[in-house]
Amino acid sequence: MKQNKRYFIVFAVVVVLAFFLAQYRLPYYIYQPGSADDLNPVVQVQDGFKSDGEMHLVTVSGGPATPIRYVIAKILPYHEIYDIEDILPEGVSQNEYHHAQLQVMESSQEAAQVVAYQAAGKDITINYDGVYVMSVGQDMPAEGKLEIGDRIIEVNGKEIKKSEELIDLIAPLKVGDSVEVTFERKNKKMTKTVSLQKHPEEDRAIMGIGLVTDRSVKVDPAVNFKSGEIGGPSAGLMFSLEIYDQLTESDITKGYQVAGTGEISYEGKVGRIGGIDKKVVASDEEGIEIFFAPNEGGKEGSNYEVAKKTAEDIGTDMKIVPVDTFDEALQYLKDLDPKTED
Secondary structure (H helix, E strand, O other), X not given: OHHHHHHHHHHHHHHHHHHHHHHOOOOEEEEEEEEEEEOOOOEEEOOOXXXXXXXXXXXXXXXXXXXXXXXXXXXXXXXXXXXXXXXXXXXXXXXXXXXXXXXXXXXXXXXXXHHHHHHHOOEEEEEEEEEEEEEEOOOOOOEOOEOOOOEEEXXXXXXXXXXXXXXXXXXXXXXXXXXXXXXXXXOEEEEEEEEOEXXXXXXXEEOOEEEEEEEEEEEEOOEEEOOOOOOOOOOHHHHHHXXXXXXXXXXXXXXXXXXXXXXXXXXXXXXXXXXHHHHHHHHHHOOOOEEEEEOHHHOOOOHHHHHHHHHHHHOOOOEEEEEOXXXXXXXXXXXXXXXXXX
16 A cells, blocks of 8 residues: 555656656747748649649747757757747737737738739739838837837828838938928827937938838739748748749749748848758758758858858758849749759
8 A cells, every 4th residue: 555655656746747847938948940841732822833843931940948848959959049038028928929920921921922923924903001110219219209000191291101211211311310200199190300310230310110011912813821820021032932933834843842031022132031040951851952041142141151051061962042032033943954853
């Protein structure tokens, strides 16, 4: 009887310890290689053309650290550990952060549609419905005058419909100049004078706000996205290539397994992303043959340089291709000879 009780106590301790190691959350966040997923089930253009090869969306896996995950991350390569406050802003929960990333993903999909449909010469209509304040920098001129969610209507009497228009208007102004900003807040029209100060890193004057253009995009043929719980902007380039491939009869995959990463702008520029080393590892594990990486104008420490070094370190035959624009990636694929079977 005493021996049975002893076994029960030992069993209970083991269960509690196992639960602690697997479930207890430490104040850290871990990023590691994710997956390289075929985009055909994710992006579906109505009556779209089929291809011999496949485009892939590459992800980085991230989540709160448990004791087991923490130890594994310390041992395995291409696993990074961050303090949780460096990932989640103060007062923002894991769910709120994830929701924000899903919203960014939606914007990325919209930009990809614009780029791909325009490149393919297909029907697309873009309506510009205003510019909204997305963020207000601390200790910046706009602090206390503009708020997140304000819809900017005019600046210095000029109507503003796109964030680019506001940026172009501010560009020639100097530090110390002021602008009259007319905006709408909770259905109330207001005007505030905002002075300009120097950008902390660049030689230009700013108000210190982040902007987002409220666009509505209509395309023909229709396109549907099924990206599920994947968030963030980094799939933009691959979304645009996949959409273009389905819109056009010519198979730009040429039979290859193609992946890559990079935020896409509405003008087709490819921007820097995080975790590219992990995406190279994930792509290699899935047998990817061509990987597009943001070149960032060839600057030192670019995504491309990191991706190329990672490819060399892991000994992959995967071709790492630097790109600054959608057009560069598209031209690279068009210039490829079709893949032949070994």
